[in-house]
Amino acid sequence: MKKKQRIIVIGAGMAGLAAASLLREYGHEVVVLEARDRFGGRIHTFEFGTAAVELGAGWIHGEEGNPVVELAEYVNQPVVPVPAPRLMLYDAAGTALSPQAIEHLEQDFSAFINDMFRVRTGMPPGRALSEARDAALAQVPADSLLRPAIDWLLFSEIELDLAADLEHISLDEWDEDECFPGQDAVLPNGFQAVLRLLADELDIHYRQVVREIVYSAAVVRILTQEKVYECDRVVITVPLGVLQAGHVQFIPALPEEKSAALHRLGMGQFEKLFLRFTDVCWPDDADLFGNLATPRERPFEVFNLSHATGQPVLMILTCGRGARRWHSMETEAAVHEVLLDLRAMWGPALPDPEDFLMTRWGKDPFALGAYSFVPPAARLYDHARLASPVQKRLFFAGEATDRRYPATVHGAMLSGIRAAREAASL
Numbered sequence: 001m002k003k004k005q006r007i008i009v010i011g012a013g014m015a016g017l018a019a020a021s022l023l024r025e026y027g028h029e030v031v032v033l034e035a036r037d038r039f040g041g042r043i044h045t046f047e048f049g050t051a052a053v054e055l056g057a058g059w060i061h062g063e064e065g066n067p068v069v070e071l072a073e074y075v076n077q078p079v080v081p082v083p084a085p086r087l088m089l090y091d092a093a094g095t096a097l098s099p100q101a102i103e104h105l106e107q108d109f110s111a112f113i114n115d116m117f118r119v120r121t122g123m124p125p126g127r128a129l130s131e132a133r134d135a136a137l138a139q140v141p142a143d144s145l146l147r148p149a150i151d152w153l154l155f156s157e158i159e160l161d162l163a164a165d166l167e168h169i170s171l172d173e174w175d176e177d178e179c180f181p182g183q184d185a186v187l188p189n190g191f192q193a194v195l196r197l198l199a200d201e202l203d204i205h206y207r208q209v210v211r212e213i214v215y216s217a218a219v220v221r222i223l224t225q226e227k228v229y230e231c232d233r234v235v236i237t238v239p240l241g242v243l244q245a246g247h248v249q250f251i252p253a254l255p256e257e258k259s260a261a262l263h264r265l266g267m268g269q270f271e272k273l274f275l276r277f278t279d280v281c282w283p284d285d286a287d288l289f290g291n292l293a294t295p296r297e298r299p300f301e302v303f304n305l306s307h308a309t310g311q312p313v314l315m316i317l318t319c320g321r322g323a324r325r326w327h328s329m330e331t332e333a334a335v336h337e338v339l340l341d342l343r344a345m346w347g348p349a350l351p352d353p354e355d356f357l358m359t360r361w362g363k364d365p366f367a368l369g370a371y372s373f374v375p376p377a378a379r380l381y382d383h384a385r386l387a388s389p390v391q392k393r394l395f396f397a398g399e400a401t402d403r404r405y406p407a408t409v410h411g412a413m414l415s416g417i418r419a420a421r422e423a424a425s426l
């Protein structure tokens, strides 16, 4: 082993815990500084009444060969694959579409996506995904049910996945990242349980909000709101949104190329609203619901969590413009608005929920958004620029630094492992 180093890891999310654990295994002296009073970051399992819900990451995307599955197995946590959700869609009259009608719409939607790809080949670089959508939409009759279905499916399958509106997503790069094969999977004991073993073995200093990182060839000095820490190397895993906001100052400033990449990338907005009722008062044999009549400016999809939690709980997801709308509203007002659309699907007798809970990742000072995405002016390679070490002193991890699997828990984990190896070997 090389000389033992004093290494500080900033952030106790997936990336920070993975990096710190590996560095500790290599025999280095490792301290983790975390702004919150808990580990997990954008992984946060929460007791909502008696139902455990995931406020942040909920699914392991692609279970085959996924390092998060390996980690879960290593810490003896069960992993349950989930089949594709059974979808119910409702039209403007509040009528549920038949399974055959949904299947046809999905086939037409696949053809529509192919049209978008065809349109893309003729477009100059630097365009937004919405431009290909608009060009392909010109072929779809204005009065057909396919129009609102396309809107809803684009929202559900692309915008939610990237936590941004099509208007803000790169047409060239939106589907260029990689994924693990296989079904998605969930962790019945909660995502955070998988991280506990890693966190328990580490020296984590909680409530330490890093404000400044002063570095030279000799030493790195890290200033929090109350202390000064010194180390040989630092692994920085704070989210892209926090770096973009300048909440952590670098002295001297980061190299121009890294700083430019940091500001080109986008920090997506994605929020969840949980509603708990006294009883299940929706079709319980479906997992996912969509109302095709919901206005474009406030899109959402609804997951039935009654089977996963054993409780009459719904999870409403929105992103981009929908998330920004929620940010500007009181939670009660957002719940009221969502209930209008739920009653349009399930009838006016749907009672008010007995409790509700809304995430506010976009307003959380230690996240400032949900996960990164590539806007038209950026390149997927900007993730790699963000990852590059500075002066063999500063090392960068976190989902936004992973060129292959950004915006995911497994991307965060792999980035932590990469940064730990760099910090231990450079």
Ligand SMILES: Cc1cc2nc3c(=O)[nH]c(=O)nc-3n(C[C@H](O)[C@H](O)[C@H](O)COP(=O)(O)OP(=O)(O)OC[C@H]3O[C@@H](n4cnc5c(N)ncnc54)[C@H](O)[C@@H]3O)c2cc1C
Pocket (backbone or CB within 6 Å): 010, 011, 012, 013, 014, 015, 016, 033, 034, 035, 036, 039, 040, 041, 042, 043, 055, 056, 057, 058, 059, 060, 061, 208, 209, 210, 211, 237, 238, 239, 242, 247, 248, 270, 271, 272, 359, 361, 365, 366, 367, 369, 370, 371, 397, 398, 399, 400, 406, 407, 408, 409, 410, 412
């Ligand atoms: C609503 C939502 C749903 C998601 N769904 C999924 C999903 O289903 N599947 C999936 O794979 N991914 C999902 N993701 C993405 C996934 O959660 C993240 O990619 C991943 O958890 C990021 O890990 P990280 O270690 O890079 O960052 P984080 O988990 O954010 O860790 C960074 C840590 O740094 C800390 N920090 C911030 N600022 C400071 C500071 N100044 N000083 C000290 N510490 C600081 C933070 O508190 C945090 O603990 C979702 C994310 C959200 C928000």
